[in-house]
Amino acid sequence: MPQSIADPTALLRDYGLRVTAARLAVLSAVASQPHAPADEIATAAREHLGALSTAAVYEVLNAFTEVGLVRRVEPAGSPARYETRTADNHHHAVCRRCGAVRDIDCAVGLAPCLEPSNAIGFVIEQAEVTWWGICVNCNDSTTS
Amino acid sequence: MPQSIADPTALLRDYGLRVTAARLAVLSAVASQPHAPADEIATAAREHLGALSTAAVYEVLNAFTEVGLVRRVEPAGSPARYETRTADNHHHAVCRRCGAVRDIDCAVGLAPCLEPSNAIGFVIEQAEVTWWGICVNCNDSTTS
DNA sequence: TCCAGAACTTGACTCATTCCAGATCAGTGG
DNA sequence: CCACTGATCTGGAATGAGTCAAGTTCTGGA
Secondary structure (H helix, E strand, O other), rough: OOOOOHHHHHHHHHHHOOHHHHHHHHHHHHOOOOOHHHHHHHHHHHHHHHOHHHHHHHHHHHHHHEEEEEEEOOOOOOOOOOEEOOOOOOOEEEOOOOOOOOEEEOOOOOOHHOOOOOOOOOOOEEEEEEEEEEEEHHHHHHHH | OOOOOOHHHHHHHHHOOOOOOHHHHHHHHHHHOEEHHHHHHHHHHHHHOOOOHHHHHHHHHHHHHHHOOOOEEOOOOOOOOEOOOOOOOEHHHHHHHOOOOOEEEEOOOOOOOOOOOOOOOOEEEEEEEEEEEEEEHHHHHHOO
């Protein structure tokens, strides 16, 4: 699951962003821990940098989100989470017990079902699907 | 859209809840303004009661949600909203500009698409679909 | 190398929501 | 109909996530 980025500096430039130590650290943190909330990203980034203010982490994450470098996921009842997988509009499964988030590929060929039947007047830009359930770990610990 | 409830007292009892002035007021507020956030519900409820603490509103809404009398909807970037339509697992369209929420009937007959293709290990209990777009009002004010 | 403006730090602040301790009320048993 | 018990409500403080503002530092183009 954890990914690393070949050339983070070039990637930031591609997206029209300035290259700073903070941004590189946050980017690699998001890439290596997909779906981590801001505080975990901050912790991971600080391990590389020594120090980094919380406000800066939010500022960086917002900048990344705005240009589409990362995607923000906000499951109900949980702080925002971030991921670098932005190329496709994939979806998420969220564990009701532990909050874990797992990527779910968009069911190709079934897209039509995501056109709402009665969205009178609404101009739909994106369909977002969230599956709620119990993840493997939580299920195991229950069963055993 | 606004609904009224025939016998609110009986309804509360059906769900095993005590009947209090606060609960009746909150229940009718939620029924009459679907998708309203807690503060609007509080305001509406206070119009009937004169006074009602914010904590009580949350307490009541949580109790209602727990037994399934109301459903909590939490679109990203917006405070929680509440609705009394709980019989079906319908979905929502959310306006990116003004945050308005509109009910969308579950696309019957197309349910299969809501079975994730690769939910390895996850025990799925519910699929939640959110459509993001621009509502009629916001679209009109842009166009004109 | 210099400079303007972008990015970062610090600290205060907002907003939605919860927690706590004490007062009050609903509903059951008598 | 009354008393009692525990659920519910009040008021106020507290929490967690995230934003804002002012000042300092750093990036990248000239």
